[in-house]
Amino acid sequence: MEKFLQLTLTGLTNGAIFSLVALGFVLIYKASDVINFAQGDFLLVGAYITFAFVGQMGLPWTVGVFLTMVLAVLLGLLVERFVLRPLIGEPIISVIMVTIGLSSMLRAFVSSIWGTTGQPFPPFIPNFNVNIGTAVIPADRIIAIILAAILLIIFTLFFRYSREGIAMRATADDQQAALSMGISVKKIFALAWSIAAVTAALAGVLVANIIGVSGVVAGIGLRVFPVVILGGLDSIPGAILGGIVIGLLEAYTGGYLGSGLSQVVPFIVLILILMVKPYGLFGEVRIERV
């Protein structure tokens, strides 16, 4: 029972981080219909930039994280301006291929500056543990949960009620029609990519805080695929729920069946979901009128 409780808590906190990364995916997909294969590398860049500010330059972590967020916005804007804007109106598949290229570029950029060997992350989240019954959760994981919860609420409200949020969904639905409403597709894309880059950078910092900075951080991007497929590529509640389900699943299989299997199970779920419910649990179904 004690083991179960501990695994559940670990799963939930891992899930919160997954959800955070998945949010970035969903945001970009919702606005532009693009699956961003470079999402994991945004995490990597975010983690390394914070590492540079806090670990190498010795800035206080508040300043470091803040500067990282600013740079993440800048990265999002740059990507939109130089990678995506020339591709407006081109087939989605070309844009998706470009994000794969972007992923390699970012990874190369990081390893050319900081090298390829992993390094410990400067611990900046106050190091205390919270005991729930007999189980123990470290503070950084609690922060991950809180952050994910806050972002979930903000994004849900944003997409349902704000003009920019509605414009973003409209753009995802039909770019040309959105253009005919006077919605600036460029502005919408820039907004989506900056927000996604910021959430990714934050998630990157949280991940690096747990496992240290190294190329492995980018791997989270891949591990989040089952999450977004399960929840639905365009659903924010789906991203959160998917993150938690996959997090728990990984923790339970890791705890009871062996850690090797825990990496595989999410992908088995992915395949099953694609067979049974291809739009995911909460995804928008393609509307066909007869």
Next chain:
Amino acid sequence: MLALNNVEVIYNDVILVLKGMSLEVPKGKIVALLGSNGAGKSTTLKAISGLLKPEDGEVTDGEIIFEGEKIHHLDAADIVRRGIFQVMEGRRVFEHLDVEQNLIAGSYTRKDRRNIRQDMEQVYTYFPRLRERRRQTAGYLSGGEQQMLAIGRALMARPKLMMLDEPSLGLAPLLVQEIFEIIQRINKEQGTTILLVEQNARLALEVADYAYIMENGRIVLEGEPATLKENADVREFYLGLNEVGKRKSYRDVKHYKRRKRWLS
């Protein structure tokens, strides 16, 4: 209000679609643009509203003037802000948004956000059926309701010039009648100038104050609807009537014995 002078549009750098297209839309009127498939009607509208760029089209010659200013080099968003709104062919509602969110998307360029609620009410008085469906996902509306939503969405932008691209497409005759009545009401009550592209020549000639007929990327004929209706070519090729005024019969095998006079 709006004038096109010798506009030339080229797609993909090679395909010449508009070949010296000129037309004029006076303020407060309904102007119809007729023509068969591929004549360049939709291209004309897209050239005006700045929507050519995503399709690799470009205005390469001539000028488009709106209220005294050249607009053919502006962004689509700027053009909407100046008061031109295109209701695209095939309705193009945002399927996953509900009716109200679609209307909000239409009001995107508005600065006076306080009046948006009020304008929404106005759209609902024009189209009471949209009020009933206001929380429904737009993709599940019927074709007629979607067309109403597309026009309502345009109203939300309070345009000076509304361009409608085949509002009758794929709708039952009764609905078409209803929608055309509302278009006329909008023109009268809001003072909105309307440029109407249609395949349904009979209907368009009924509501329009002036009409242009387009073929092969240029205007071949223009005039008051009453005059056009008397034109022998228009009667035969657009209204499907023969010289005596009877419906043309398919027994007339030699369908094309009459040559269009404007094709030199």
